[in-house]
Amino acid sequence: MSLQNPPVNSLSLEFLTDICISVEKLEMDKTCRGLIITSSLPKVFSAGLDIMEMYGKSPERCGEFWRAVQEMWLKLYGSNMVTIAAINGSSPAGGCLMSMTCDYRIMADNPRYSIGLNETQLGIVAPFWFKDTMTNTVGHRTTELSLQLGQMYNPAEALKIGLVDQLVPEDQVSHYSHTNHDQVTTPDRSKSMMRKPTIDKLTSKREADIQNFVSFITKDSIQKSIGMYLEMLKKRKR
Numbered sequence: 001m002s003l004q005n006p007p008v009n010s011l012s013l014e015f016l017t018d019i020c021i022s023v024e025k026l027e028m029d030k031t032c033r034g035l036i037i038t039s040s041l042p043k044v045f046s047a048g049l050d051i052m053e054m055y056g057k058s059p060e061r062c063g064e065f066w067r068a069v070q071e072m073w074l075k076l077y078g079s080n081m082v083t084i085a086a087i088n089g090s091s092p093a094g095g096c097l098m099s100m101t102c103d104y105r106i107m108a109d110n111p112r113y114s115i116g117l118n119e120t121q122l123g124i125v126a127p128f129w130f131k132d133t134m135t136n137t138v139g140h141r142t143t144e145l146s147l148q149l150g151q152m153y154n155p156a157e158a159l160k161i162g163l164v165d166q167l168v169p170e171d172q173v174s175h176y177s178h179t180n181h182d183q184v185t186t187p188d189r190s191k192s193m194m195r196k197p198t199i200d201k202l203t204s205k206r207e208a209d210i211q212n213f214v215s216f217i218t219k220d221s222i223q224k225s226i227g228m229y230l231e232m233l234k235k236r237k238r
C-alpha cells in the first residue's frame with residue numbers, strides 16, 4: 001500500500017477512509033500474505049493527521065474525523081496480516097503512530113528524516129492509545145521522555161531506542177521490505193496475544209475517547225495553539 005496524498009500524505013478524513021477500505025479488502029483477500037506500507041511521495045512517509053481537520057471544524061465533523069483515526073489504528077494494529085512499514089521519509093505524530101502499528105519498521109538512513117510523536121509541540125496531548133502503542137514499541141521510560149518533550153528522532157536515534165528495527169540505504173527501502181516480508185510466512189498468534197489488551201482498551205472506551213477529543217480540540221485555547229502551529233509551518237517554508 002503506497003500512500004499518495006500530496007503534498008505530505010496528511011491523514012484527512014477522506015484519506016483515512018480510503019486506507020481503511022484498502023486494508024479491509026486486503027484482509028479479506030485469502031491470497032494476500034501481508035502488507036507493506038510505504039509512501040509514493042519524496043521525503044515524506046506521512047505528516048500525520050491533517051491539521052486542517054482539527055482547525056475551525058464543527059464538533060460533529062471533528063467527531064467523525066476522530067472515529068476514522070481510531071478505525072485506521074484498530075484495523076492496522078489488529079491486522080491478521082504480517083505488516084511492515086517501509087519508512088522512506090519523515091513520519092511525525094500520526095505518521096509515526098501508523099508505522100508503529102506495523103510488525104516491523106524499516107527506515108531510510110537519511111539524517112534529514114525524522115520520526116516521533118511530537119504532539120506536545122502543537123500544544124496538544126497524545127491520546128492514551130498513541131501512548132500505549134509507543135510504550136509497547138519502545139518501553140515506558142523512553143515513551144515518557146519522548147511524549148513530554150514531543151521528541152522527534154533522526155533514523156540513527158530511532159534505531160537506538162527501538163522505534164525502528166532496521167536502517168537501510170534510501171534507495172533500498174523497498175527491496176529490504178520485500179526481503180524481510182518474504183521471511184515471515186504466517187502471521188503469528190502471539191501478535192494478537194500481545195496486542196489484544198491495548199486494542200480492547202480503546203474498543204471499550206471508544207465513544208468516550210471521541211467525546212474527549214471533540215471537547216479538547218474545539219477549546220479556544222487549543223484552537224489558538226493549532227493556529228499558531230500552522231502559521232509556524234508556513235513561515236518555516238519561506
Ligand SMILES: CCCCC/C=C/CCC/C=C/CC(=O)SCCNC(=O)CCNC(=O)[C@H](O)C(C)(C)COP(=O)(O)OP(=O)(O)OC[C@H]1O[C@@H](n2cnc3c(N)ncnc32)[C@H](O)[C@@H]1OP(=O)(O)O
Binds near residue numbers: 047052237
Ligand atoms: C486530555 C484529553 C486528550 C484527548 C485527545 C486529544 C488530543 C488530540 C490529539 C491529536 C493528535 C494529533 C496527531 C497528529 O498527527 S497532529 C499532526 C502533526 N504533524 C506535524 O506536526 C507535521 C508537520 N509537518 C512537517 O513537519 C513537515 O510538513 C514535513 C512532514 C516534515 C514535510 O516537510 P516538507 O516536505 O518541507 O513540507 P512542508 O512543511 O513545506 O509542507 C507542505 C505543505 O503541507 C502542509 N502540512 C504539513 N504537514 C501538515 C499536516 N500534518 N496537516 C496539514 N497540512 C500539513 C504545510 O503547511 C504546507 O502547506 P502550504 O504548502 O499550504 O504552506
